[in-house]
Amino acid sequence: QTVVTQEPSFSVSPGATVTLTCGLSSGSVSTSYYPSWYQQTPGQAPRTLIYNTNSRSSGVPDRFSGSILGNKAALTIRGAQADDESYFYCMLYISSGIWVFGGGTKLTVL
Amino acid sequence: QVQLVESGGGVVQPGESLRLSCAASGFTFSTSAIYWVRQAPGKGLEWLTFMRSDESIKYYAASVKGRFTISRDYSKDTLYLHMGSLRPEDTAVYYCAKDGGNYNVDYWGQGTLVTVSS
Numbered sequence: 709q710t711v712v713t714q715e716p717s718f719s720v721s722p723g724a725t726v727t728l729t730c731g732l733s734s735g736s737v738s739t740s741y742y743p744s745w746y747q748q749t750p751g752q753a754p755r756t757l758i759y760n761t762n763s764r765s766s767g768v769p770d771r772f773s774g775s776i777l778g779n780k781a782a783l784t785i786r787g788a789q790a791d792d793e794s795y796f797y798c799m800l801y802i803s804s805g806i807w808v809f810g811g812g813t814k815l816t817v818l
Numbered sequence: 819q820v821q822l823v824e825s826g827g828g829v830v831q832p833g834e835s836l837r838l839s840c841a842a843s844g845f846t847f848s849t850s851a852i853y854w855v856r857q858a859p860g861k862g863l864e865w866l867t868f869m870r871s872d873e874s875i876k877y878y879a880a881s882v883k884g885r886f887t888i889s890r891d892y893s894k895d896t897l898y899l900h901m902g903s904l905r906p907e908d909t910a911v912y913y914c915a916k917d918g919g920n921y922n923v924d925y926w927g928q929g930t931l932v933t934v935s936s
Binding site: 809 | 853855862864865868875877913918920924926928929
């Protein structure tokens with residue numbers, strides 16, 4: 709069974725840059741996994757940030773960017789703001805009709 | 819604007835069935851692939867199922883395969899999730915979501931809560 713790994717939590721200071729990662733329990737993440745990223749605040753539906761590794765969804769500020777760093781997908785947030793404090797989930801298309809979400813990263817801005 | 823509105827959630831007993839609906843508007847429903855994703859209380863997101871726009875392909879997560887069925891009614895622009903043999907671990911908020919064309923979700927519904935409890 710494929711497990712998608714994310715940092716359980718991360719802290720960032722206001723105005724700083726933070727990079728969250730999305731890996732595989734076995735193997736490397738590449739663009740072939742079509743990594744996408746979603747932001748969710750408690751009690752709300754998720755919001756799509758990034759798709760196809762590095763394409764921003766409509767209306768998403770360019771402070772958010774996606775990439776492949778080493779063997780993981782990455783979400784970089786520049787100039788962290790208080791309202792960035794939320795959960796971030798990555799999703800990978802594993803293959804043959806299977807999608808898997810990572811466990812999510814709780815981002816704290818303080 | 820794109821809207822996805824789920825309904826049909828509620829409290830059911832283990833072993834029972836339930837059908838969730840998702841009313842779509844603001845986009846061409848007939849040419850869009852669709853997902854269902856759920857989130858158990860206090861937990862992360864879990865992909866459940868995907869259906870291609872023409873229903874030619876349907877995929878299911880192992881956790882629901884054989885118990886859940888995805889379908890759509892083109893005349894009503896509505897997506898359904900038929901859930902059978904429900905278990906307490908199926909308790910979650912269920913989201914329908916539109917495919918963005920790159921194996922990703924681009925729009926999400928607001929979710930509907932299903933509670934399986936005796």
